[in-house]
Amino acid sequence: xxxxxxxxxAGSDGNDDERVIATLSRAARDVAAAESSGPSPAAWHRLVxxxxxxxxxxxxxxxxxxxxxxxxxxxxxAFKLVERVRAAPLxxxxxxxxxxxxxxxxxxxxxxxxxxxxxxxxxALDAGARLAVTASEPHGxxxxxxxxxxxxxxxxxxxxxWTVEAGPYVVEVTGTTFDLRWSDAxxxxxxxxxxxxxxxxxxxxxxKVALGKGQHxxxxxxxxxxxxxxxxxxxxxxxxxxxPPLPAPRVPVAFAAVAAKGEAxxxxxxxxxxxxxxxxxxxxxxxxSPAPTPTPxxxxxxxxxxxxxxxxxxxxxxxxxxxxxxxxxxxxxxxxVVADAERLGVDTTLRDANGPDLAALADAARYAGRPELAExxxxxxxxxxxxxxxxxxxxxxxxxxxxxxxxxxxxxxxxRSYLAESPSGPFAAEALGRAMLAVEHLQGRGAALPIARExxxxxxxxxxLLQARAIVDNR
Amino acid sequence: xxxxxxxxEVADYESNDxxxxxxxxxxxxxxxxxxxxxxxxxxxxxxxxLGPGEDRDDLLQEVFIRFFNRLATLRAPSAMAAFLTGISVxxxxxxxxxxxxxxxxRLTATGDSPDVPGPHPxxxxxEAVIRYYRHLxxxxxxxxxxxxxxxxxxLTLVEVAESHGLSVSTTQRRLLRATKRMALLVxxxxxxxxxxxxRDA
Numbered sequence: 001x002x003x004x005x006x007x008x009x010a011g012s013d014g015n016d017d018e019r020v021i022a023t024l025s026r027a028a029r030d031v032a033a034a035e036s037s038g039p040s041p042a043a044w045h046r047l048v049x050x051x052x053x054x055x056x057x058x059x060x061x062x063x064x065x066x067x068x069x070x071x072x073x074x075x076x077x078a079f080k081l082v083e084r085v086r087a088a089p090l091x092x093x094x095x096x097x098x099x100x101x102x103x104x105x106x107x108x109x110x111x112x113x114x115x116x117x118x119x120x121x122x123x124a125l126d127a128g129a130r131l132a133v134t135a136s137e138p139h140g141x142x143x144x145x146x147x148x149x150x151x152x153x154x155x156x157x158x159x160x161x162w163t164v165e166a167g168p169y170v171v172e173v174t175g176t177t178f179d180l181r182w183s184d185a186x187x188x189x190x191x192x193x194x195x196x197x198x199x200x201x202x203x204x205x206x207x208k209v210a211l212g213k214g215q216h217x218x219x220x221x222x223x224x225x226x227x228x229x230x231x232x233x234x235x236x237x238x239x240x241x242x243x244p245p246l247p248a249p250r251v252p253v254a255f256a257a258v259a260a261k262g263e264a265x266x267x268x269x270x271x272x273x274x275x276x277x278x279x280x281x282x283x284x285x286x287x288x289s290p291a292p293t294p295t296p297x298x299x300x301x302x303x304x305x306x307x308x309x310x311x312x313x314x315x316x317x318x319x320x321x322x323x324x325x326x327x328x329x330x331x332x333x334x335x336x337v338v339a340d341a342e343r344l345g346v347d348t349t350l351r352d353a354n355g356p357d358l359a360a361l362a363d364a365a366r367y368a369g370r371p372e373l374a375e376x377x378x379x380x381x382x383x384x385x386x387x388x389x390x391x392x393x394x395x396x397x398x399x400x401x402x403x404x405x406x407x408x409x410x411x412x413x414x415x416r417s418y419l420a421e422s423p424s425g426p427f428a429a430e431a432l433g434r435a436m437l438a439v440e441h442l443q444g445r446g447a448a449l450p451i452a453r454e455x456x457x458x459x460x461x462x463x464x465l466l467q468a469r470a471i472v473d474n475r
Numbered sequence: 476x477x478x479x480x481x482x483x484e485v486a487d488y489e490s491n492d493x494x495x496x497x498x499x500x501x502x503x504x505x506x507x508x509x510x511x512x513x514x515x516x517x518x519x520x521x522x523x524x525l526g527p528g529e530d531r532d533d534l535l536q537e538v539f540i541r542f543f544n545r546l547a548t549l550r551a552p553s554a555m556a557a558f559l560t561g562i563s564v565x566x567x568x569x570x571x572x573x574x575x576x577x578x579x580x581r582l583t584a585t586g587d588s589p590d591v592p593g594p595h596p597x598x599x600x601x602e603a604v605i606r607y608y609r610h611l612x613x614x615x616x617x618x619x620x621x622x623x624x625x626x627x628x629x630l631t632l633v634e635v636a637e638s639h640g641l642s643v644s645t646t647q648r649r650l651l652r653a654t655k656r657m658a659l660l661v662x663x664x665x666x667x668x669x670x671x672x673x674r675d676a
Contacts, residue, residue, distance in 0.1 A: 047540065
């Protein structure tokens with residue numbers, strides 16, 4: 001039964017257990033032999049499949065990399081294709097006008113013309129207007145309004161870039177609706193916003209000016225002025241073309257236009273500023289806004305006295321385009337601010353600058369070592385914007401400048417002005433302490449004693465504490 | 476009767492030495508020859524170790540996978556048969572252990588209710604063998620394997636010891652213990668006891 005004969009536990013020793021097991025084992029072998037059919041060829045093929053080694057990691061990784069590169073190449077190709085399609089310059093069609101060589105479009109005679117670009121942008125030329133498409137690009141075009149008036153409706157797109165030249169002015173557009181007029185003979189550019197915003201640059205503008213919905217700009221190169229308002233002036237003026245002019249409301253309306261820019265005060269104040277009134281009336285002239293009957297300018301009117309304010313307006317400067325000099329001063333560009341003011345003209349700046357710009361100019365002049373300009377600017381602050389915090393502070397600063405330059409009497413005068421106007425102001429302790437020392441210097445310790453006592457009472461921990469005690473103790 | 480796998484030209488692998496050399500070279504024809512030469516015997520061994528009615532294809536595949544993978548550890552080509560038997564024993568042991576784990580979790584190897592045949596008028600040798608293999612399941616995996624290898628597969632004590640990685644004495648102790656246990660189980664099973672006595676008589 002077994003190959004090692006005589007060693008089987010199943011029976012050679014006659015053990016009953018082994019005999020039983022041997023009997024059943026023999027039966028098991030017989031049954032197994034009877035069922036023997038052997039493995040099928042399919043078993044071999046399954047074995048071959050099971051043993052088929054997986055792809056080595058490197059080729060598999062290489063396949064993934066190759067696939068990734070292929071997908072990337074496809075994406076890049078698709079992107080390039082889309083870019084190429086999108087990079088095609090805009091095309092345009094002209095209706096009702098004459099298209100000349102070089103993209104010049106003339107709205108002949110009394111007929112208007114319509115220029116329609118492939119992105120949907122439309123430009124309606126008034127009769128007689130002349131426009132040139134100087135360049136057409138994928139995201140916009142460069143246009144030149146040679147003369148006349150045109151209505152622009154630029155479709156807003158993320159990368160839209162349109163520029164329109166009107167005389168020496170350049171209007172940058174991303175998507176908006178506006179009217180633009182240029183008169184070469186009058187040298188007047190006029191822009192009236194209807195929606196969106198644009199940025200305008202050109203003469204009389206020291207920087208690009210952003211114009212928003214409803215705003216209106218008139219630049220008159222011959223007169224050298226630019227007016228920007230919220231559009232109500234032009235609207236009323238336009239209405240005046242159709243009805244008899246109403247002289248009375250004209251000035252308040254003009255003033256309201258400026259007030260909308262946040263730089264004006266009440267209409268009542270304007271009535272006390274006839275020169276400004278005349279300026280505004282002139283600024284409203286032009287074909288889009290026909291000139292009303294000019295109001296006589298009272299250029300010989302004297303400016304209001306220092307302590308007799310005639311207006312509480314701050315930054316009432318219809319000619320002034322805000323420079324935001326304060327931000328430049330804050331980053332240390334004081335000399336640039338001074339240079340800018342000198343380029344514009346110091347007198348013009350002092351006369352027209354709004355409150356923040358004038359205060360910034362005063363600061364810039366002090367920081368730039370230009371005390372004479374700082375003094376002028378601060379005195380003009382006090383003259384033009386009396387009662388304001390900046391005007392009050394100017395009194396202290398003027399006093400300190402005079403004091404530091406050795407002019408103690410002047411300094412004392414300015415300190416007293418400051419303390420009278422702003423007894424609890426931010427410079428009160430400094431002004432009182434300096435006034436105490438100036439009085440002591442000019443009039444003796446006895447005269448300074450009451451000021452020293454006041455100082456110790458009000459500012460017991462002030463920086464002039466020791467000097468004040470010395471005066472009180474008569475040391 | 477098994478079918479031979481023929482694919483293209485069959486090299487001369489008459490001797491086990493040449494066959495092993497061919498296998499070690501990775502010659503596909505040697506693998507076919509090895510399959511043709513040994514798979515029937517391995518299949519029969521698996522049939523005896525597992526019992527009737529068991530599906531052995533997966534185990535046969537597993538045995539040959541291990542065989543091809545471990546061929547380099549073969550000490551001598553002449554020990555090829557014992558080498559394959561040892562692999563088969565281990566594969567079956569693993570299978571028995573796996574089935575027991577699955578039965579413990581699912582009651583039966585397949586998850587179905589155990590189909591234990593009751594007394595049958597035509598109770599014959601095949602049914603007795605099936606019943607006997609069921610009692611073998613009551614032994615430990617290794618005792619069962621030692622007993623089956625020795626009594627049913629018919630290996631010598633040394634071969635059983637080698638194929639199980641045991642010493643001869645340990646194998647003998649396991650063999651005696653398994654024999655006694657199985658004899659007791661058979662005697663407690665009237666049908667098997669009568670079958671054994673009838674055959675023995």
